[in-house]
Amino acid sequence: MKRFVSLYSGAGGLDLGFIAAGFTPVFANDINADAMKTYAAAMAAISKKTGKALNHRIVTGDIREVEELPEKGSAELVIGGPPCQGFSVAGKMDPNDPRSRHVFDFLAMVERIQPMVFVMENVKALAKNKRWAGTIADIRKKAEEIGYKTNLEVLNSADYGVPQTRERMFLVGVKNHSIDYDYPKPTVKEWMSVADALRKLPPLGEPGNDQACKAKITAAKNPVLRPSPFAGMLFNGQGRPMNLNKPAPTLPASMGGNRTPIIDQETLETGAPQWVEEYHAKLQNGGNLIGNVPVRLRRISVQEAAAIQTFPRDMPWYGSQCSRYRQIGNAVPPKMAFEVARSVAEAFGMDLNANSSLLDELG
Numbered sequence: 001m002k003r004f005v006s007l008y009s010g011a012g013g014l015d016l017g018f019i020a021a022g023f024t025p026v027f028a029n030d031i032n033a034d035a036m037k038t039y040a041a042a043m044a045a046i047s048k049k050t051g052k053a054l055n056h057r058i059v060t061g062d063i064r065e066v067e068e069l070p071e072k073g074s075a076e077l078v079i080g081g082p083p084c085q086g087f088s089v090a091g092k093m094d095p096n097d098p099r100s101r102h103v104f105d106f107l108a109m110v111e112r113i114q115p116m117v118f119v120m121e122n123v124k125a126l127a128k129n130k131r132w133a134g135t136i137a138d139i140r141k142k143a144e145e146i147g148y149k150t151n152l153e154v155l156n157s158a159d160y161g162v163p164q165t166r167e168r169m170f171l172v173g174v175k176n177h178s179i180d181y182d183y184p185k186p187t188v189k190e191w192m193s194v195a196d197a198l199r200k201l202p203p204l205g206e207p208g209n210d211q212a213c214k215a216k217i218t219a220a221k222n223p224v225l226r227p228s229p230f231a232g233m234l235f236n237g238q239g240r241p242m243n244l245n246k247p248a249p250t251l252p253a254s255m256g257g258n259r260t261p262i263i264d265q266e267t268l269e270t271g272a273p274q275w276v277e278e279y280h281a282k283l284q285n286g287g288n289l290i291g292n293v294p295v296r297l298r299r300i301s302v303q304e305a306a307a308i309q310t311f312p313r314d315m316p317w318y319g320s321q322c323s324r325y326r327q328i329g330n331a332v333p334p335k336m337a338f339e340v341a342r343s344v345a346e347a348f349g350m351d352l353n354a355n356s357s358l359l360d361e362l363g
Contacts, residue, residue, distance in 0.1 A: 017337020
């Protein structure tokens with residue numbers, strides 16, 4: 001078994017993928033207390049199911065202030081997703097945002113531990129947006145200064161069986177420069193739809209899908225129309241309707257209120273045409289605005305958001321409802337993480353035994 005240190009672990013999306021691939025955690029850290037409670041409970045659940053204890057150190061707090069950090073040689077791999085709000089197009093893209101400096105704190109830990117390889121995950125914008133060209137160049141330069149050859153790519157989670165078109169940057173650093181790392185190839189020919197994922201869950205309100213979002217849906221008085229009925233602004237807030245027949249767009253960390261995505265319950269249950277498509281066509285043809293939104297429209301639950309991210313169905317979530325949505329929206333889809341983990345193992349010729357029971361639960 002190859003060991004890994006997890007930084008900026010959140011609820012453990014990246015970790016679950018690497019554990020499913022056969023890697024073993026030795027240390028995990030995040031500053032968010034709710035996320036660390038969720039993470040610890042998830043690790044305990046895995047230990048119980050597999051009969052093999054995951055008794056690694058789980059530390060809550062700022063990594064820059066943590067005592068007894070992992071030492072050199074304590075792990076072959078360091079993984080993590082430093083805070084991305086400073087880089088995200090969904091935020092202000094502020095170059096002075098202090099959260100943007102965490103990418104260099106991540107590299108400081110890599111320098112301390114000196115693993116064979118590191119995997120840093122972040123938003124697509126850090127790799128592709130011209131505003132951050134200097135920053136990503138500095139990150140790669142720093143990685144090279146501490147001895148790592150870097151590889152940079154943006155992957156789409158839908159290519160790996162995740163019902164979500166979430167694009168994320170993966171920076172992979174390799175200590176041995178003679179090793180050529182290849183990113184995972186797509187594993188599916190057809191993308192999974194939101195409906196395919198949600199129909200695996202119990203009906204809303206039943207155990208296993210009982211953490212409903214209570215934010216009301218109202219029709220926009222001045223709707224913004226786009227060519228697609230699933231874009232624009234047809235309802236209050238920024239929680240847009242999702243096309244159940246396609247993968248979801250990227251789930252935001254701001255879910256929990258009126259930014260929580262909307263689905264059509266009747267379509268989910270029966271496959272009937274989606275009401276929002278009919279309403280959109282009506283507005284495009286000069287029709288009148290509606291007064292009340294039909295009850296068939298509702299916002300996704302916590303467990304449904306987790307299913308779209310491919311977390312295990314029985315994943316325990318801690319904190320307030322908004323905190324739970326935030327943990328899910330900030331996570332790396334475990335199913336996507338598994339494919340990255342497997343590609344790392346293949347590049348290094350690591351003989352790993354995949355955790356089949358956990359892998360079967362992802363998505």
